[in-house]
Amino acid sequence: IEAAKAAGADAIKLQTYTPDTMTIDCRNPYFQIGKGSAWEGRHLYDLYDEAYTPWEWQPKLKEIADKINIDLFSTPFDLTAVDFLQKMEVPAHKIASFEIVDLPLIHRIAATGKPIILSTGMATLAEIEEAVGVIRATGNDQLALLKCTSAYPAPPEEMNLLTIPHLSRAFGVPVGLSDHTLGTAVPLAGVALGACIVE
Numbered sequence: 001i002e003a004a005k006a007a008g009a010d011a012i013k014l015q016t017y018t019p020d021t022m023t024i025d026c027r028n029p030y031f032q033i034g035k036g037s038a039w040e041g042r043h044l045y046d047l048y049d050e051a052y053t054p055w056e057w058q059p060k061l062k063e064i065a066d067k068i069n070i071d072l073f074s075t076p077f078d079l080t081a082v083d084f085l086q087k088m089e090v091p092a093h094k095i096a097s098f099e100i101v102d103l104p105l106i107h108r109i110a111a112t113g114k115p116i117i118l119s120t121g122m123a124t125l126a127e128i129e130e131a132v133g134v135i136r137a138t139g140n141d142q143l144a145l146l147k148c149t150s151a152y153p154a155p156p157e158e159m160n161l162l163t164i165p166h167l168s169r170a171f172g173v174p175v176g177l178s179d180h181t182l183g184t185a186v187p188l189a190g191v192a193l194g195a196c197i198v199e
Helices: 002-006 044-051 055-067 079-088 103-111 125-137 163-171 185-192
Strands: 011-016 071-076 093-095 116-119 143-148 175-178
Touching (some): 011 055, 011 079, 055 071, 055 079, 071 079, 079 103, 093 103, 103 116, 103 125, 116 125, 125 143, 125 163, 143 163, 163 175, 175 185
Parallel strands (some): 011 071, 071 093, 116 143
16 A cells, blocks of 8 residues: 555555355366466465455555555445445445446445446446446446456457547546556556546
8 A cells, every 4th residue: 555655546446355255165167267367277266265355454454545645445246345345434436347237236336425436348338338327327426437358467459448438438427447458558558548547
């Protein structure tokens, strides 16, 4: 958090989930990462268990962020996480592209009235439209979209950055970039095309 602040970041974004709220502890091939990934052969449950930020750390991390005047918020992956983050009084919520079709989750997040950053990497235009409609139906108009290519890492030639101005025109909201490429060229190009948030 301190290094991000020193580097000029405006905010810290966590993810709020547990392995059990993301998947089941199953060892069959459907729950194993396939070929061509850095995590090839690993089981989903084990990866989530290894990567999640313990919930008891998160209020402490927010206190640190508050002390040095940098916003800290998170991506909730289920309804219990939304309630937990509300108690932490986060200033905004992020919705992961994997959750863009979880309309009850999106509704609960939007009903908090807090600003929302919605990632679109896994979505069709129709799915984005449906999610935006759910948010707007709650009366929450504090929305930004993120153009994202959901590959880890994402090849620069697959980023399709012209989606940034297209999303802005289509939905009338600020649009940013959730970048999974290596290096800095893609975020710089994204900003040149109108990205107002870079993750």
